[in-house]
Amino acid sequence: MVHVRGGEFWMGANDLAMHDALPQHRVLVDDFMIDATEVTNADFVKFIEATGYVTLAERVPNAADYPGVPRHLLVPGSVVFSAPSHSVSLANPGQWWRFIPGADWRHPEGPHSSIQDRMNHPVVHIAYEDALAYANWADKRLPTEAEWEYAARGGLDRQPYVWGAEFKVEARLQANTFQGSFPTNNTAEDGYQATAPVASYPANGYGLYDMAGNVWEWTSDWYDPEYYQVLAKLGVANNPQGPERSVDPSEPGISKKVQKGGSYLCTDQYCTRYMPGSRGRGAPDTGSNHVGLRLVRSIPKK
Numbered sequence: 001m002v003h004v005r006g007g008e009f010w011m012g013a014n015d016l017a018m019h020d021a022l023p024q025h026r027v028l029v030d031d032f033m034i035d036a037t038e039v040t041n042a043d044f045v046k047f048i049e050a051t052g053y054v055t056l057a058e059r060v061p062n063a064a065d066y067p068g069v070p071r072h073l074l075v076p077g078s079v080v081f082s083a084p085s086h087s088v089s090l091a092n093p094g095q096w097w098r099f100i101p102g103a104d105w106r107h108p109e110g111p112h113s114s115i116q117d118r119m120n121h122p123v124v125h126i127a128y129e130d131a132l133a134y135a136n137w138a139d140k141r142l143p144t145e146a147e148w149e150y151a152a153r154g155g156l157d158r159q160p161y162v163w164g165a166e167f168k169v170e171a172r173l174q175a176n177t178f179q180g181s182f183p184t185n186n187t188a189e190d191g192y193q194a195t196a197p198v199a200s201y202p203a204n205g206y207g208l209y210d211m212a213g214n215v216w217e218w219t220s221d222w223y224d225p226e227y228y229q230v231l232a233k234l235g236v237a238n239n240p241q242g243p244e245r246s247v248d249p250s251e252p253g254i255s256k257k258v259q260k261g262g263s264y265l266c267t268d269q270y271c272t273r274y275m276p277g278s279r280g281r282g283a284p285d286t287g288s289n290h291v292g293l294r295l296v297r298s299i300p301k302k
Helices: 041-051 128-138 145-153 227-232
Strands: 002-004 007-011 025-029 032-034 077-081 097-101 216-222 236-238 257-260 280-282 296-298
Touching (some): 007 145, 025 145, 025 227, 145 216, 145 257, 216 280
Antiparallel strands (some): 002 032, 032 296, 216 257, 257 280
């Protein structure tokens, strides 16, 4: 873990297209420790071996939670990115996401896939309750959204990327993102079609790896697209913990937690949320093959 010394910073985006990340506002966070990398498959194996924990994707869904769904379809599994074979409208993400029976953290693309040669890759198919269970075992916790963004910026002030102002540095990619024509053709310019081993790219100013791209990371905050407007009225928000409840007008009635950092599927053609000031969100009971975690630990005040 890395000791991040607290301080004030500008949180949020300056991109008008990212309505839920506006306005930029001042935030104060205390010192904390944070994992230098995303939690890896090797890390997660130790947790499973010590506890016998079964992730959400590995359990048979409760029929009461899915009224009207035939029982033969209520099987363990998770959501997996599947590149369409032809050009599609970017308005319908359902064209590249599929529920795959048997997909879970051990089998990222489905039952015939394995993590045997990916032990140093970030663990995926992690639902929110799985992340909490791992955090409790590790004697850590999920970061707040403010802590995560403060750490991701690495001391840089209002820069679009965790490494600075330009997407490439000396013509070199700085994060594992989607290259090519999304979602049909990933050219894998960086050598990775999906996740990359953690720390494959340069660290940010605080010595943290993969704070952009690779996999989305859970935070403890509920998602509300208007929350930054509330914080901006405070002048300086002191260690904000997120709103009391979730609001997502695009899917009323479905609570969401904030996710940060983007993933290997992010691209300027569709999702540029590998930028530190941007926000993602996900239902706590949903994982996929581009969602993982990174944990923090509080530092007691003297």
